[in-house]
Amino acid sequence: MNLRKYLKVYKKFLHTSLASELEYKANILVDLITAIFSLIGSIFLLSIFFKNNGYIGGWKFEQALIIQGIYTILNGITNTWFNPNLTEIVKHIREGTLDFVLLKPIDSQFFISLKKINPSGFLEIMLGFFLLFFCIRINQINLNLTFLTLFLITISCSICILYSLWFFISTTTIWFVKTWNAIEVLRSFLYIGRFPLNSFSFSLRIFFSVFIPIAFITTIPSEVFLGFSVFWKILLEIVVATIFLINSRKFWLFALRFYSSASS
Amino acid sequence: MVQNIIDVRNLSKSFDISSKEPGLKGTIKHFFRRQTKSLKVIKDISFKIKEGEIVGFLGANGAGKTTILKMLCGLIYPSEGSVLVSGYLPFRRKENFLKNITLIMGQKQQLIWDLPPIESFYLNASIYDLDKFEAKKRIKKLSEMLEIDEELFIPVRKLSLGQRMKSELLAALIHEPNILFLDEPTLGLDINAQRNLRKFLQKYNKETNATICLTSHYMKDITSLCKRVICVQEGAISYDGKLDLLLKKLSPLKEILIVCRSEEDAIKLENYGFNVKNKIKNEITLKIENNSITSSLKTILNNFDIEDLFINEPPIDEIIGKVLIKKDYDI
Numbered sequence: 001m002n003l004r005k006y007l008k009v010y011k012k013f014l015h016t017s018l019a020s021e022l023e024y025k026a027n028i029l030v031d032l033i034t035a036i037f038s039l040i041g042s043i044f045l046l047s048i049f050f051k052n053n054g055y056i057g058g059w060k061f062e063q064a065l066i067i068q069g070i071y072t073i074l075n076g077i078t079n080t081w082f083n084p085n086l087t088e089i090v091k092h093i094r095e096g097t098l099d100f101v102l103l104k105p106i107d108s109q110f111f112i113s114l115k116k117i118n119p120s121g122f123l124e125i126m127l128g129f130f131l132l133f134f135c136i137r138i139n140q141i142n143l144n145l146t147f148l149t150l151f152l153i154t155i156s157c158s159i160c161i162l163y164s165l166w167f168f169i170s171t172t173t174i175w176f177v178k179t180w181n182a183i184e185v186l187r188s189f190l191y192i193g194r195f196p197l198n199s200f201s202f203s204l205r206i207f208f209s210v211f212i213p214i215a216f217i218t219t220i221p222s223e224v225f226l227g228f229s230v231f232w233k234i235l236l237e238i239v240v241a242t243i244f245l246i247n248s249r250k251f252w253l254f255a256l257r258f259y260s261s262a263s264s
Numbered sequence: 265m266v267q268n269i270i271d272v273r274n275l276s277k278s279f280d281i282s283s284k285e286p287g288l289k290g291t292i293k294h295f296f297r298r299q300t301k302s303l304k305v306i307k308d309i310s311f312k313i314k315e316g317e318i319v320g321f322l323g324a325n326g327a328g329k330t331t332i333l334k335m336l337c338g339l340i341y342p343s344e345g346s347v348l349v350s351g352y353l354p355f356r357r358k359e360n361f362l363k364n365i366t367l368i369m370g371q372k373q374q375l376i377w378d379l380p381p382i383e384s385f386y387l388n389a390s391i392y393d394l395d396k397f398e399a400k401k402r403i404k405k406l407s408e409m410l411e412i413d414e415e416l417f418i419p420v421r422k423l424s425l426g427q428r429m430k431s432e433l434l435a436a437l438i439h440e441p442n443i444l445f446l447d448e449p450t451l452g453l454d455i456n457a458q459r460n461l462r463k464f465l466q467k468y469n470k471e472t473n474a475t476i477c478l479t480s481h482y483m484k485d486i487t488s489l490c491k492r493v494i495c496v497q498e499g500a501i502s503y504d505g506k507l508d509l510l511l512k513k514l515s516p517l518k519e520i521l522i523v524c525r526s527e528e529d530a531i532k533l534e535n536y537g538f539n540v541k542n543k544i545k546n547e548i549t550l551k552i553e554n555n556s557i558t559s560s561l562k563t564i565l566n567n568f569d570i571e572d573l574f575i576n577e578p579p580i581d582e583i584i585g586k587v588l589i590k591k592d593y594d595i
Binding site: 002005008009011012013015016019020023024095096097099100102103104105106257259260 | 372390
């Protein structure tokens with residue numbers, strides 16, 4: 001793979017999609033306002049849950065805010081990259097314009113996963129980081145290199161798992177053509193990621209760890225953040241992320257064999 | 265000796281097609297138990313195309329022309345047989361193969377809708393690993409050939425269909441491919457835009473010796489660009505050869521309307537032994553075989569007092585239409 005060429009192409013992707021999005025100023029403004037109100041609403045909802053008891057699944061409100069912060073960052077990443085690109089796959093397949101992607105001398109997964117960008121998602125990412133900095137203060141967390149490295153590793157793994165889940169569902173469009181509902185179901189599952197894994201029953205914990213690893217996505221990075229994560233959990237998240245990423249790639253290449261292109 | 269750039273042998277393609285009965289009952293049945301059957305859309309076809317040739321694929325809707333093009337450019341895996349394009353197996357989509365070909369579809373677009381075409385050109389240039397200087401040079405050259413200038417800087421959504429198609433062509437040709445697959449490139453364009461596009465393709469073929477495979481329902485595209493045509497009927501090739509030979513085969517007779525000076529001359533001509541279509545007063549219409557037109561006209565002019573005469577060529581659309589409509593037409 002020619003890394004220089006891929007960087008150059010990605011720079012062009014950034015440029016063209018930002019230019020496209022900036023054509024519609026009002027839309028960006030609405031998205032930005034939605035992101036702010038959505039975060040305020042989520043924190044308010046979380047505070048209601050903690051009002052009576054003070055603890056959910058062994059987590060204090062101040063600690064649960066870390067999960068909310070990580071969730072907001074991941075949701076921002078979803079809205080910036082995954083949502084605009086991976087929902088476009090459905091359009092590409094339905095309208096047959098995937099033909100143009102497949103006939104370009106560039107990796108098709110790279111092309112369809114990164115071509116578009118929604119700049120309003122950046123605000124959510126920034127809001128998530130602000131919330132995390134706030135949590136560092138209220139939870140009196142000591143920042144050090146090990147902490148930062150582990151946090152970066154686990155959050156990167158979370159992004160990989162999340163991407164793979166989205167990509168896997170979008171790829172099934174090649175057979176089923178319309179899989180929009182499945183993506184909506186996945187989004188609803190992701191909302192669950194705003195709460196600590198321990199707050200669910202045992203069977204749900206198994207479901208959200210083994211079948212749809214939502215638990216890994218937010219809980220493990222949050223535990224790392226608070227300094228009470230165990231090594232095997234971090235290792236497990238790395239393994240799960242690697243398996244998901246490799247399989248999403250294999251699944252895409254396998255699915256392309258069945259692509260019949262839309263009729264003209 | 266000119267080399268074969270496309271070599272297709274015993275190529276077949278089958279698709280699984282699901283069918284649905286009409287009405288609510290049929291819809292429910294279709295939802296729970298979808299019945300699919302395998303349909304062979306391309307049946308054991310073989311042909312070769314030489315470098316620099318322009319070949320037109322003719323056939324009715326659903327005959328399989330686009331499926332053939334898509335197998336040639338590697339979008340669809342063949343079910344049986346072999347395809348070799350420029351020495352590559354197309355469906356493997358190797359980088360060097362993809363750098364050599366392009367696909368242009370009249371009904372689909374790759375340009376970024378909200379941005380001027382120039383942005384899409386530079387994006388494609390980076391995908392084909394062209395530096396900025398080279399890209400600029402090629403855009404300038406192609407835009408001159410296509411006669412587009414200001415349109416390059418206007419958002420695609422504000423361009424006319426003709427301007428958009430020209431921009432699509434430029435985007436698809438920026439990497440200077442050797443093989444062009446064109447699927448109804450003039451679809452929906454007005455007469456002038458169609459003519460300009462054909463002129464460009466002729467020029468491009470002449471200057472670069474690129475091979476062009478073209479499907480179109482506009483016969484003018486085929487007649488002005490292609491010397492060779494491949495007729496596809498229900499997934500099989502029914503004719504592969506020169507276009508003028510096909511036309512002669514399909515329309516061996518020409519109609520000649522002769523206006524005689526008097527009705528007596530017209531009666532004399534009617535009884536002379538020609539194949540007469542009809543006679544109205546002093547006007548008589550004869551059907552004469554293509555290869556005996558000159559001798560027949562000589563005879564008529566020498567023996568009869570003629571006021572005027574008209575040779576009617578049957579419209580090419582009508583002739584080709586015979587191939588497209590009548591499925592078992594023998595060519």
